[in-house]
Amino acid sequence: MKVLSLLMQNNSWSLSHEAMSYWMSEVEARMVQRRHHLKQVCAKLDLDVYGNDSLHRPNPWEFLVNRPHHLVWCNVFKAASTSWMYNFNILAGYNPKFLRNSKLVPLNLARRRYPRPSLHALQQALNDSVAFLIVRHPLERLLSAYRDKIQFSLPHTLHQKLGNEIILKYRKNKQKVKGSRNKSTPKKPRWPTFSEFVQYLVNVQQKGDPFDMHWAPITHFCTPCQVDFDIIMKFETLQEDQNYLIHQAGLQDIIRPEWKNPAKGCTTTELVTSYYSQLTRAQILQLYHIYRYDFELFGYTLDGYLQLGMTESNSAGSPAT
Template structure:
């Protein structure tokens, strides 16, 4: 304990000299470390556990992508860093190409015997977001949106949710699955879980996707400060000068209360428990919605 406190003091002095956002990392990493010690037994992740971590050998960089946390732009950026795209205009890379399986190497593709030196020497990075805000963003984009890109989710998940979680659903309701309510979506998650084998990555927890208690993350970025955090990470890995695309704000955070008014307190509490580790590990609370926290 004394050694740990000493190291944190040294880290504080160094990061204080560097300024924000490095100074923020002390608190973020300390919260992560303490909560992992309290709530998790560390294990060595293998195989599919590492499927969301993308690899850039050139800059010795590992990025765990989390859907609905500027991951499309980060995937675009990674294509440039790894040389899979030679464009200087990052945002010009089509989203479909950025998400294509062939556009990135995943840590799960690397033989287990080769993982230890990579995990011990590469910079490991994740960008996180308030769990409820991320969840609402996924709902609005995949189940409420009228754009063509949402039709797949509506035809698969929307129809399933309406069939099983809407009282007296009609055949017309089931035709497109494009009018799922937020309350129906939440009931689906509460009943079927967010980290089950059939759960979609857009609403799986960061705890499940990125294994933050089993891997030693170098830097935790947050959606609210993604511009500063992204630049800090790019500087850390000595990346070439690149402009990270500015994300158009959907003002999801401002809409949280409006959507959560559709839920009763028991539903909100059950939903919190599904993402409890994400709340605890990354220092989030439900206070901005309820006026108080469950923790």
């Protein structure tokens, strides 16, 4: 499988019929297992029963429906969403050169060609389309959203404004970053620390307020227990999974997978260690509670995360929790 994945990563499609059949069968088995796991857990948690709350009825808001190519995608932010928004814009007829040079937000471009579907339109499309979504470890996805939208937020944006509000509410000793007279006092950054951001998330959860879509639990908007997804791709196996989808949908001559927004500098493991070691174990467990359904439905665990957190006895000198 590693050799086949490397060939596909280099956009080499010249595999023998036997090799391609073997690869397709391997990935198909993976998809069957993921669908089976999802169905079992949905039933165990009673999330497959239709109801009036947001978890028990289909939510078409974030879906993109491409009728000519019979594709239905629930866009999960921070889970290869930039790459697949580009692909869907290509499928919508946008010129690649235009997309590369355009200053317009890719999602806004996409919505010009893919208006948000009604529930009826989504259900009609699901009857003759390949429906898919891309998932990612909830805590890795959350960290990606924090870094992109909060720590490195663009000036004069809603996310920068949110960051300032988080600092005002959750930061103690709000000394200015520049010009501090007390040389011994550690300077705090101009953006919310990861711990302050997590305090904000926990507070949002406790109040029952809606989450920003960049870090909202997938279960809240893709409603995977109410929509039959044919393909569940994972960020961790994205290269193989997306090539499988492209073959299944017959799009080999249209889409050549490209990796948009690749990680720069530190590896994912290094980033996870650096940021989650800033939290207490209690905070990490609070995050698990927020994303519990995403963990269970898609087969993720806290392995490797909980032990990174500080114990209460070691967090006395950390930011307030």
